[in-house]
Amino acid sequence: MWRVRLRNTLIPKLLATALLVSAAGSAGAPQAVPNRPPLQPGVFTPLPLGAVKPLGWLRQQLRQQAAGLSGHLDEFWPPLAKDSGWLGGAGESWERGPYYADGLVPLAYLLDDAALISKANKCVGWTLENQHASGWIGPAKNRDWWPNMVMLKALTQYQEASGDARVIPLMERYFRHQLEEMPRRPLERWAIYRWQDEVLSVLWLYNRTGDRKLLDLARLLEQQGFDWQAHFDPFRYCRKLAKSETSLATHVVNNAMALKAPAVQWLVSGEAAAREALDRQFREMDRCHLLPNGAHSGDEHYAGLDPTQGTELCAIVEAVFSLVHVIAATGGAAFADRLEKLAYNPLPGTFTGDMWAHQYDQQANQVLSSIHPRAWTTNGPESNLFGLEPNFGCCTANMHQGWPKFAANLWMAAPGGGLAAVAYGPSQVSAAVRGGATAILRAETAYPFRDRIRFSVRSPAKATFPLHFRIPAWAEGATLTINGKKSPGVKAGTFHCVERAWAPGDRMELTLPMGPRVTRWHHGSIAIERGPLVYSLKIGEDWRKIRDKAPAADWEVYPTTPWNYALRINEARPDRSVEVIEKPLGAMPFSARGAPVELRVKGRRLPEWKLENGSAGPLPESPVESAQPLETLTLIPYGSAKLRITAFPWLKK
Numbered sequence: 001m002w003r004v005r006l007r008n009t010l011i012p013k014l015l016a017t018a019l020l021v022s023a024a025g026s027a028g029a030p031q032a033v034p035n036r037p038p039l040q041p042g043v044f045t046p047l048p049l050g051a052v053k054p055l056g057w058l059r060q061q062l063r064q065q066a067a068g069l070s071g072h073l074d075e076f077w078p079p080l081a082k083d084s085g086w087l088g089g090a091g092e093s094w095e096r097g098p099y100y101a102d103g104l105v106p107l108a109y110l111l112d113d114a115a116l117i118s119k120a121n122k123c124v125g126w127t128l129e130n131q132h133a134s135g136w137i138g139p140a141k142n143r144d145w146w147p148n149m150v151m152l153k154a155l156t157q158y159q160e161a162s163g164d165a166r167v168i169p170l171m172e173r174y175f176r177h178q179l180e181e182m183p184r185r186p187l188e189r190w191a192i193y194r195w196q197d198e199v200l201s202v203l204w205l206y207n208r209t210g211d212r213k214l215l216d217l218a219r220l221l222e223q224q225g226f227d228w229q230a231h232f233d234p235f236r237y238c239r240k241l242a243k244s245e246t247s248l249a250t251h252v253v254n255n256a257m258a259l260k261a262p263a264v265q266w267l268v269s270g271e272a273a274a275r276e277a278l279d280r281q282f283r284e285m286d287r288c289h290l291l292p293n294g295a296h297s298g299d300e301h302y303a304g305l306d307p308t309q310g311t312e313l314c315a316i317v318e319a320v321f322s323l324v325h326v327i328a329a330t331g332g333a334a335f336a337d338r339l340e341k342l343a344y345n346p347l348p349g350t351f352t353g354d355m356w357a358h359q360y361d362q363q364a365n366q367v368l369s370s371i372h373p374r375a376w377t378t379n380g381p382e383s384n385l386f387g388l389e390p391n392f393g394c395c396t397a398n399m400h401q402g403w404p405k406f407a408a409n410l411w412m413a414a415p416g417g418g419l420a421a422v423a424y425g426p427s428q429v430s431a432a433v434r435g436g437a438t439a440i441l442r443a444e445t446a447y448p449f450r451d452r453i454r455f456s457v458r459s460p461a462k463a464t465f466p467l468h469f470r471i472p473a474w475a476e477g478a479t480l481t482i483n484g485k486k487s488p489g490v491k492a493g494t495f496h497c498v499e500r501a502w503a504p505g506d507r508m509e510l511t512l513p514m515g516p517r518v519t520r521w522h523h524g525s526i527a528i529e530r531g532p533l534v535y536s537l538k539i540g541e542d543w544r545k546i547r548d549k550a551p552a553a554d555w556e557v558y559p560t561t562p563w564n565y566a567l568r569i570n571e572a573r574p575d576r577s578v579e580v581i582e583k584p585l586g587a588m589p590f591s592a593r594g595a596p597v598e599l600r601v602k603g604r605r606l607p608e609w610k611l612e613n614g615s616a617g618p619l620p621e622s623p624v625e626s627a628q629p630l631e632t633l634t635l636i637p638y639g640s641a642k643l644r645i646t647a648f649p650w651l652k653k
């Protein structure tokens, strides 16, 4: 109580916001809004923002994000500051304001942070207050459909969390306008390639109002949009592209957003071809551009399989968002494995531990972060710096959605009034289940750094509903106990469903064995994975501030220890050559010093493998030989290692 009274005295405006939020929350349990016919129902349904709350280390990670650039960028970065067109000013009026809103809204509401909620509300408030008579939204000087697509995405989340009654009428007017306007003023440039993201907002509204005209708009967006299915059938870009071959169709962010395009088309049309196209698209992108960190290369166009090629941060956060919707549509456990791999490796790997700096392009093998022309397809020499806006400011505006979208979708609604644990992290879900009761479940865990997740049922008094637990494909031998009793039939690579009468005090314990695994990559190289984490060589880091941009800064990072090692691994029994050492889980797990797990492996240096153009030189074809002494090497989680080798050559027996 004292805290509320303090706020009441000092910051009455913030208290008012907090009360508004709790009033919205008390209206009933957050309830998923299922797809309305004739849409395909999909397997799972995302829960409204606010149904899932991060706990434990994950909450701390989001707090770290809020204490870093995400919570302060609008205070000093001109595109978001007070002359932003999205706040009524004469400044930046394109995508940056909406991008920021799309990440800040979920971050603020997940943290229930009154000051941050007030900022997030401001980001969407001007748009809500200033709709044009025609129905158009946003700054008058913007005539591009694309940034509005992002603002709509932010508004849907804001409506779910706040219950603000202005959102739905605004969207109805905007979509009516768009349906009239698009035949004479079609999608252009970026909007052509990103149409599927707006379809999600159109379907969101259709599920709430049932207005069939919205389905016409969804189809029109698809018709005017790029045909991603044809682009991948056959796929003509299975290599690193020359600059002259690049186009918006080969752009890594467009491709990350398009990962969900066939799933979105399937929801609207129900055509089996769209489901096949979804699998083909992932298969082709993996075959041609998948890196050992779980990301597709693109710096910022298709860049092939070499682990010194980069991936733009926008593509990581957009792939996280795409996968959420692919999982909901298909219920595919393998897509959820991918989601965790992205969220727990390349997402944190491209930020400093305190989240005050980020890279534009990260590399799986990144032995130097510096201003240097690298072999990117099109990006500039500053792309792998850690900074405020290295190379270009899109990621500075768009990066905020990564962690919040992941945390908000750890749980989803499942068929039969059930719930699904789609991805794992410490969290609490509160949602309506079969019969309308409110279920509250908690997951307590240090996953992905530890192998055990303890679930408890806190409410309702008693209700029968199905609970689906994802068993990752790597978790051979996984076990689930319910009140101490083993649940039969747990199988890796599936969702394990338990339907029973649940009651407060029920305890479930899921153990996902994390034996080390060896996976094969470019030039026969190997990566060491364990659970959802990829492990990288820990390289000594010398951080050099090259520009002060207070309160932010730009940094180069120089290696202080050797990196050119080949590993000696028993590939058939990696557990025999990898020693696992658990360290305390502290406040900054995604930093070299705070790494909560270390692996010890053996290797020898390869003197001929040298730095070339600022990156590790061509990866030697494995197996390799070395006369250098055998050394004990330390690997840490990819996300903790800001300099790293992830794809290693390996030594001939």
Ligand SMILES: [Zn+2]
Pocket: 312, 313, 314, 315, 393, 394, 395, 396, 398
């Ligand atoms: Zn970007």
